[in-house]
Every structure is written in structure tokens, then in C-alpha cells.
Amino acid sequence: TEEEIYSHPTHPYTQALLSAVPVPDPTGREHRERILLSGDIPSPANPPSGCRFRTRCWKAEERCAEELPLLAVPSTLSGPAAHESACHFAEVRDVIGSG
Known part of the structure; x- marks a missing residue:
């Protein structure tokens, strides 16, 4: 849901925007x-x-140029942060002080 994306952003570009x-x-x-x-x-x-x-991604590596990331729930995420993200390096980062 939108709440999960705002409270637990996992995509680096979303994190930068937030x-x-x-x-x-x-x-x-x-x-x-x-x-x-x-x-x-x-x-x-x-x-x-x-x-x-x-x-424009601060986490981009060579893999990002070669492979299109699929929209999926990263296996490293659980709980409210376990939502779909199209990134090879998705992880939770608190960028807006949401907890």
C-alpha cells in the first residue's frame, strides 16, 4: 500500500525523492x-x-545497466517493509524520520 511505501521506502529513487x-x-x-x-x-x-x-541512482552498479530489475518483494525484507520494489538493491532506509 501507499503507507508501506512512505513509511518503509525500499527503492533508492523513492528514498531520494522522499x-x-x-x-x-x-x-x-x-x-x-x-x-x-x-x-x-x-x-x-x-x-x-x-x-x-x-x-541518477546513488546505488547503481554495472548490473543495473545489464539487467532490468523485476517488480518483486526482496527476500531480505520482512514485515511492513516487505512490499514490491523493482530494484536489485532494495532495502529499507528511514529518510523522512518516520521511525
Whole structure:
């Protein structure tokens, strides 16, 4: 569900986007981790090989250029974090101070 994605983001690109969400609490702002994206924005008309997010992903490796990640629940995740993610390196990361 959407709640699982917001509270337990597993895809690196989702984590980066959520890390940019404004935090109204000054204490929360001080302790949050920002993930800054760099690289080229992928072209929708001519997407890159493999993972479409790899050109801006902070976790991208050679495998990401060679293999399209399938939408699946990673075997390393359990509980509320066990939702589908199309990433070879999906893992939970608390980027918005949700717990």
C-alpha cells in the first residue's frame, strides 16, 4: 500500500525523492538524511538499458545497466517493509524520520 511505501521506502529513487520532502519540525530537519541525485535524467523517448533510474541512482552498479530489475518483494525484507520494489538493491532506509 501507499503507507508501506512512505513509511518503509525500499527503492533508492523513492528514498531520494522522499528525502527532499519538507519537514516542518526543526528538530526533524536537523537529523534527517538528504539523498542528493546527480547524473542525467533518463529520456522517456530513449530510456537507458536495464533499470530506467540507473543514470541518477546513488546505488547503481554495472548490473543495473545489464539487467532490468523485476517488480518483486526482496527476500531480505520482512514485515511492513516487505512490499514490491523493482530494484536489485532494495532495502529499507528511514529518510523522512518516520521511525
